[in-house]
Amino acid sequence: xxxxxxxxxxxxxxxxxxLSTGQSAKSRPRIGVIVFPGSNCDRDAGNAFLETEHGDTVxxxxxxxxxxxxxxxxxPGGFSYGDALRAGAIARxxxxxxxxxxxxxxxxxxxxxxxGFQILCEAGLLPxxxxxNESLRFICRHVNLRVETTDSPFTTLYRQGEVLSIPVAHGExxxxxxxxxxxxxxxxxxxLFRYCEPDGSLTPxxxxxxxxxxxxxxxxxxxxxxxxxxxxxxRAVSATLGSSDxxxxxxxxxxxxxxxx
Amino acid sequence: MPKVTVTVTLKPTLxxxxxxxxxxxxxxxxxxxxxxxxxxxxxxxxxxDGTPEAEIKSRVxxxxxxxxxxxxxxxxxxxxxx
Numbered sequence: 001x002x003x004x005x006x007x008x009x010x011x012x013x014x015x016x017x018x019l020s021t022g023q024s025a026k027s028r029p030r031i032g033v034i035v036f037p038g039s040n041c042d043r044d045a046g047n048a049f050l051e052t053e054h055g056d057t058v059x060x061x062x063x064x065x066x067x068x069x070x071x072x073x074x075x076p077g078g079f080s081y082g083d084a085l086r087a088g089a090i091a092r093x094x095x096x097x098x099x100x101x102x103x104x105x106x107x108x109x110x111x112x113x114x115x116g117f118q119i120l121c122e123a124g125l126l127p128x129x130x131x132x133n134e135s136l137r138f139i140c141r142h143v144n145l146r147v148e149t150t151d152s153p154f155t156t157l158y159r160q161g162e163v164l165s166i167p168v169a170h171g172e173x174x175x176x177x178x179x180x181x182x183x184x185x186x187x188x189x190x191x192l193f194r195y196c197e198p199d200g201s202l203t204p205x206x207x208x209x210x211x212x213x214x215x216x217x218x219x220x221x222x223x224x225x226x227x228x229x230x231x232x233x234x235r236a237v238s239a240t241l242g243s244s245d246x247x248x249x250x251x252x253x254x255x256x257x258x259x260x261x
Numbered sequence: 262m263p264k265v266t267v268t269v270t271l272k273p274t275l276x277x278x279x280x281x282x283x284x285x286x287x288x289x290x291x292x293x294x295x296x297x298x299x300x301x302x303x304x305x306x307x308x309x310d311g312t313p314e315a316e317i318k319s320r321v322x323x324x325x326x327x328x329x330x331x332x333x334x335x336x337x338x339x340x341x342x343x
Contacts, residue, residue, distance in 0.1 A: 129331050134276065
């Protein structure tokens with residue numbers, strides 16, 4: 001009788017752990033998703049980790065000053081502070097960003113998507129900047145991305161040269177940097193994704209926003225641990241969404257974190 | 262209170278897509294002589310009375326370096342008037 005009660009108790013505590021952190025907290029990393037006023041992809045990112053079972057989500061309000069011990073950080077898309085002045089310019093000074101910078105400098109995995117990429121550039125955590133699309137149009141559609149290197153925790157589960165279908169949704173996604181920065185990105189193999197044709201070839205037509213050298217995503221940080229990309233992998237995690245090509249990026253983060261712990 | 266006007270412009274090496282579009286619109290309505298149209302922004306503010314002009318300029322330059330302009334893509338110019 002005692003044994004049965006003990007078993008029930010233990011089962012109950014498992015359930016309650018599951019409720020508080022998502023599901024089976026043990027094997028899954030805790031992914032911190034930063035929420036700014038004007039973020040609009042925070043829930044997409046959080047749900048993508050939950051539904052692919054690559055992480056439990058912890059939402060971190062921009063005014064907080066602790067990352068609550070999360071294993072990785074996502075800086076999501078949206079229009080933080082209404083894009084006042086420049087996209088990402090104000091958000092980089094939010095209290096939580098000092099913690100994100102500390103975490104990133106120590107080698108923690110940080111992924112900035114869309115507005116998150118803009119914020120990480122403004123914060124100086126990634127080089128370069130994102131300016132108005134060359135067409136001046138807001139672009140919201142699937143694009144083809146060529147995986148340029150698998151040498152990053154975010155791209156280990158892709159094949160080099162593979163073409164992915166991932167949506168973009170931005171008005172200021174034209175990646176720009178000076179020649180010295182560009183030379184370093186190339187020399188250090190830090191371009192992760194380029195906009196391409198369906199067959200993988202790089203053309204001006206495949207470049208939706210005028211980004212230098214068709215660059216869609218880069219990696220930086222002391223351990224190639226900071227990702228910045230304009231396309232939204234979190235919006236491409238199941239066939240229902242039109243593509244599941246983004247799921248392996250989340251899986252890569254999960255795998256990298258499992259290797260650490 | 263002295264008035265400060267900060268003019269922020271895209272670096273000349275960068276394509277100004279807005280400027281190019283506006284230039285072609287100007288040509289379209291008969292202003293064929295418009296050339297090299299570039300678009301920037303102006304930020305105005307007032308600084309407390311009694312601050313020496315040199316100090317105003319260095320304070321505002323610090324504001325530009327930290328927030329008002331992006332050093333990767335933009336240049337700025339500071340003007341102080343009474």
